[in-house]
Structures are given as structure tokens and as C-alpha cells.
Amino acid sequence: MIDPDSAATQPPSGDLQGSSGGVAARHTEAAPLLPLVAPTTDDAFNLIKAPLKPIACWRVDDVRFEFGSSFVKPGAAAELQLLAQLMKAHPGSPITVFGHADPTGRDDDNKTLSGRRACAIYAALSRKTELWEKLYREPQGDDRWGDNALSSMLIALAPAPANEPAADDAAAVPPSTTPPQPSEATLDDYRSDAAKRTQLYQDYMDQLCGSSFVLSDSDFLAGGQDAGGKGDYQGCGEFNPLLVLSTQDDDASDADKRRLRDASNAPNRRVLILLFQAGAQVDPAKWPCPRAADGVAGCTKRFWSDGERRRSGRWPDRSRKYDQDKDTFACRFYDRLVDGSACEQAPMPVLFRFRNEVSGEPVCQAQVQVLAPDGSSQMYITDERGEIMIVGHPGTVYRVTQIVSPAISTVASVENSELSDHA
Known part of the structure; x- marks a missing residue:
């Protein structure tokens, strides 16, 4: 259930509310159903049923997961608060969860990872710790929680050092406060000790979502009727990309180009939740999407006739984007569900490079504080190239407000960065 006193008092304003790792939005209200009828002397009748239409959406981006993993990082708490606000604004609206992967690698592997990410979010919201235990105990491909997940949870739950504020994302905290x-x-x-892990999952889920934001089976579209989550959460793999990179940008012929390709593909790696009209429910047996743990066959049977072209056709020097071209989603069922959704606009990566003003050398392992458009700030660590990557929406401005480096104590120039439609 949702405790109305625990969620933020104000629902998201306007059509879109964003954070540094996702968005939440209301959908445009559907036109009223106005069936045409005629008199009859027979006792026959036709059943009129309103179509399943999402009324709002929520998305959490790839930055809130370990790369190639379903483990949810501590910073996702910011987006989960947006979801709590959105669901408070739409009481009784059931949800379903979709996981998405980028178009690199094998279809089967990406279907598996996207399903595991959707499962991780579903389990956190419903506090089904047994699902996290299964993710921990049954690695798939590169998705291995292991010691990294245990350490991340323990660090996130550790008391903040005296006189130091707790950070949004423990993985990006300066050394002095880690x-x-x-x-x-x-x-x-x-x-x-599985029992200790279960308690760890519970405590960490409470921290991510807020201890009073807990969903029950009835809060999901299929009502928990299917043991495998059919209708409640699913993975779409790489079949519905927000953008299809150009041939030029998809080049992975060396390590640097491969790194840029993976960074450019970040918008495709996402988990999206749709909210439906209060009282809506589906029969899992009739739900078109396969279970999160199923293979790709159930997805491909729902493709548009030109689905392969939609998801993988490349132009030489321009990426195709769903919010502009409307032809990158292969699955016709999903395409119809999210048509026009503000949550399915491709965010854009912004690369900040930091160089020593004298030598021109990259400033590596520096703690960079960035002020986001929603007023929140977050620490990032520059990599070996002196770079950090931020993903946002066109028109948003990020400001670097502080830089602390092992090599230099201050940096004179602090600049804003604004995303444009051509970034």
C-alpha cells in the first residue's frame, strides 16, 4: 500500500518532471468513448469495452544500474520518490513494468537482462526479497550481483559519518565522506547466510523506496495472478530502442569508439512503468508480452511486419529517434501503448571533459559536483580520461559547482552546459 503521509505532498507538476536519472509524466487524457448504437428487437448485444490506455508513465535510466547488471544503485531513490508522487496523484491506478536493453549483443542475452532489471524494480516496490535472492543466487551472463551488490548495500545503509550529510549515490561520494x-x-x-541477505535486501529496499511506499499485488496490472509475473513485469530486450545509432556512431572498431557507442546507447537501457485507469486489470493468459524469464519468441510474434527494419535499420550519418521518427519500436503492442508518451523521449548524453589548464592533461579521479536542473546536486568521479557522462533532456542546464582533485585544489573556470536538440 501507499501511505499518503509518506509521499511528497505535491504531485509532479505539468506534463514532465525529471531528475538526473529518470522522468515521470502524465499522459494526455483519452477522448471519451462514444459508441454508436441503434435500436433492435433482438435480445442480442455487443460488449463495449474501453481500450487499455496508460494515463501516466515513469522511467529510470541506465545510470541507476551497474553496467550490464540488474542491481539497483542507491541513487535510484530520487526516481522512486517521483514514482511515489505520481502514484499518489493517481490513486488506485495499477502499473506494469517494462525493462529495455540496448541493441548490442545477442537478442536472448538482452531479453534476459532487461527482464531481470524489470524484476529488480518490481521486487523493490513490492518488497519481494525472494526475487532479489534469486537474482543474487542465479547469475545470468555478466549480471552477477556477488560481493559488489553486497558491498553497495552495506555502504549505502551505513550511518553517515559525523557532521557529514548522507549522499544520494554512495558510489559517487568523495573519499572524505565514503x-x-x-x-x-x-x-x-x-x-x-541467506537470512542475513534477506534482511539486507529489505533494509535497502526500504531506503530506496521509502519505508511507507510499498506496493501490493493489487497495485499491479495483472494483480500478481501469475507466479512468473506475467502482466506485472516483463523484459523487452533490445526490441524497442529509443534511438538507433547511425552507421558512423555504431562503429566499435577500437576501444575508444566502442566506449562512445556504449555511452550513446545509454538511453536505450531503461526501465519504464505505465500507470492505467483505476480499476484496470488484465488476464495474464491474454497479456501479449511473455514473462520476464521467457525467451524472445513471444516478443517477435508481436513485431510489426517491418519490425526488423524498425529496430535495426541505420542511416549513414544520423541516428533515428523514436520521438522524432516514430519507427524504431519493433513490437506493435508496446508501440501502441506508449505512442506519444513523454517518458519515451530519448534523453541525450552530455560528456564533460576536465583538463589541467597548464599542461592540458586530463584531470583524473577528481570529485566533480554537478547541480541538476531540479536543484539537486550530485558528485561524480572523473575517469582515466578526465571525463564524466550525464544524461538529460533537451533544454536542461547542468552547472559544475565544485571540483576537488588529487592533483589540484581549485579549478578557475566553472561552466554551464545546456542540452540542445542537436547535442
Whole structure:
């Protein structure tokens, strides 16, 4: 259930409310159903049923997951608060969860990862710790929670150091405020004790979502009727990309180009939730999407006749974008559900490069504080190239407000960056 006193008092304003890792939005209200009828002397009748139409949406971006993993990072708390606000504004509206992957790698692997990410969000919202335990105990491909997930949860739950504020994302906190890494003995306790892991999942889920924002089966579109989550959460793999990179941008012929390709594909790696009219419910047996753990066959049977071209056809020097071209989603069922949704506009990556003003060398492992358009600030760590990547929407402005580097104590120039439609 949702405790109305625990969620923020104001619902998202306007059509779109964003954060540094996702968005929430209301959909345009559907026109009233006005069937045409005629008199009859027979006792026959036709059943008139309103189509299933989403009324709002929510999305969390790839930045809130470990790369190639379904583990949810601490910073996702910001987006989950947006979801709490959105659901408070639409009481009784059931939801369903879609996971999406980028178009690199094998279809089967991407279907699996996208389904595991959708499952991770579904489980966190409903506090089904047994699903997280399954993700932990049953790795798939590169998605292995292991010690990294255990450490991240323990660090996030550790008390903040005295006189220091807690950070949004423990993985991006400056060294002076980062809690110490868990000891090998502590990790071993959790490796060997499923009950301790279960309590860890519960505590971490409460921190991510807020202890009072807990959903029950009835809050999901299929009402928990299917043991595999059919109708409640699913993975779409790489079949519905927000953008299809140009041939030029998809070049991965060397390490640098591959890194840029993966960064450019970040908008495709997302988890999206749709909210429906209060009282809406589906029969899992009739729901078109396969279960999150199923293979790709159930997805491909729902493709448009030109689905392969839609999801993979490339132009030489311009990326195709769903919100502009309307022809990048292969699945016709999903395409019809989200047509016009503000949550399915492709965010854009912005690359900040930091160089020493004297030598021109990259400033590596520097703590960079960035002020986001919603007023929140977040710390990032520059990589070995002196770079950080931020994903946002056109027209948003990010300001670098502080830089702390092992090599230099101050940086004279602090600039804004504004995303444009041509970024």
C-alpha cells in the first residue's frame, strides 16, 4: 500500500518532471468513448469495452544500474520518490513494468537482462526479497550481483559519518565522506547466510523506496495472478530502442569508439512503468508480452511486419529517434501503448571533459559536483580520461559547482552546459 503521509505532498507538476536519472509524466487524457448504437428487437448485444490506455508513465535510466547488471544503485531513490508522487496523484491506478536493453549483443542475452532489471524494480516496490535472492543466487551472463551488490548495500545503509550529510549515490561520494568498505569477514557473513541477505535486501529496499511506499499485488496490472509475473513485469530486450545509432556512431572498431557507442546507447537501457485507469486489470493468459524469464519468441510474434527494419535499420550519418521518427519500436503492442508518451523521449548524453589548464592533461579521479536542473546536486568521479557522462533532456542546464582533485585544489573556470536538440 501507499501511505499518503509518506509521499511528497505535491504531485509532479505539468506534463514532465525529471531528475538526473529518470522522468515521470502524465499522459494526455483519452477522448471519451462514444459508441454508436441503434435500436433492435433482438435480445442480442455487443460488449463495449474501453481500450487499455496508460494515463501516466515513469522511467529510470541506465545510470541507476551497474553496467550490464540488474542491481539497483542507491541513487535510484530520487526516481522512486517521483514514482511515489505520481502514484499518489493517481490513486488506485495499477502499473506494469517494462525493462529495455540496448541493441548490442545477442537478442536472448538482452531479453534476459532487461527482464531481470524489470524484476529488480518490481521486487523493490513490492518488497519481494525472494526475487532479489534469486537474482543474487542465479547469475545470468555478466549480471552477477556477488560481493559488489553486497558491498553497495552495506555502504549505502551505513550511518553517515559525523557532521557529514548522507549522499544520494554512495558510489559517487568523495573519499572524505565514503564509509569504509565492508571487511572480508563481514562479506563472508552475508555470503553464507541467506537470512542475513534477506534482511539486507529489505533494509535497502526500504531506503530506496521509502519505508511507507510499498506496493501490493493489487497495485499491479495483472494483480500478481501469475507466479512468473506475467502482466506485472516483463523484459523487452533490445526490441524497442529509443534511438538507433547511425552507421558512423555504431562503429566499435577500437576501444575508444566502442566506449562512445556504449555511452550513446545509454538511453536505450531503461526501465519504464505505465500507470492505467483505476480499476484496470488484465488476464495474464491474454497479456501479449511473455514473462520476464521467457525467451524472445513471444516478443517477435508481436513485431510489426517491418519490425526488423524498425529496430535495426541505420542511416549513414544520423541516428533515428523514436520521438522524432516514430519507427524504431519493433513490437506493435508496446508501440501502441506508449505512442506519444513523454517518458519515451530519448534523453541525450552530455560528456564533460576536465583538463589541467597548464599542461592540458586530463584531470583524473577528481570529485566533480554537478547541480541538476531540479536543484539537486550530485558528485561524480572523473575517469582515466578526465571525463564524466550525464544524461538529460533537451533544454536542461547542468552547472559544475565544485571540483576537488588529487592533483589540484581549485579549478578557475566553472561552466554551464545546456542540452540542445542537436547535442
